Amino acid sequence: MPTEVDIQEQALVAKVVAGDRRAFTRLVEPLIPKLLTTSTRMLGIREEAEDAVQNALASAWLARARFDPSRPVLPLLTTITLNKCRDKLRRRKAARFLGFGTSPEPDFSPDPAPSPESETVDRQILSRTQLEIERLPLRLREALILVAIEGHSQREAGEMMGVSEKAVESLVYRARKTLKEKISLG
Incomplete structure (x- = not known):
């Protein structure tokens, strides 16, 4: 209704x-x-x-x-x-x-942290994560942003991207796996 x-x-x-x-x-x-x-x-x-x-x-x-x-x-x-x-x-x-x-290089400043040391670490992690997200293939990046960051359902993301819900699930999985591998190697 x-x-x-x-x-x-x-x-x-x-x-x-x-x-x-x-x-x-x-x-x-x-x-x-x-x-x-x-x-x-x-x-x-x-x-x-x-x-x-x-x-x-x-x-x-x-x-x-x-x-x-x-x-x-x-x-x-x-x-x-x-x-x-x-x-x-x-x-x-x-x-x-x-x-x-x-x-120009993007500015990805995190929220202020309680101490300068933790702020520096947070900035490094955020910067590294954002860099790796930008390096993802376009479809992986779109799926990850729509589902994991924007909070859309896989069905909604699939409709927006013109792919099936199952394809979105696979794209998000691959994006997360790629990010995890890249960030843990860094």
Whole structure:
């Protein structure tokens, strides 16, 4: 049975499909922090993540006629955002290959620790973990971020990634195994 939130979202989606820009803003504004978190985790650089989300929302607006009011919007926007992240990662890889500039190093500062020593260790572990996550093959990274970090179910992640639930389970397992091996060797 649809909740009040579902009914409100469905009404907003219907208005968005009809071309109502204010309804689009009301629909996506509460979702932007989640999209930005996913994008930042995929790209590692806040500015690039913001660009990816902005591009995703622009694409969503242009494709609004294909929105389905009976389906939740967050998975759709997450899928579009992931696609924009993939595009940015491909461009970044091509730019590095061709020798065009260097991308800034991501800043992954952990929360302050109780002592300078533990803060240093925490920073090293976090930095190493983030580096290894970035080095994962794209599909492994996406599955890991969506399930283990963002908290989506394997079914939801599969829908967003366009793969089966079982494939997501396998991808997350392989990502975790790879991370464990890489981090324990470091």
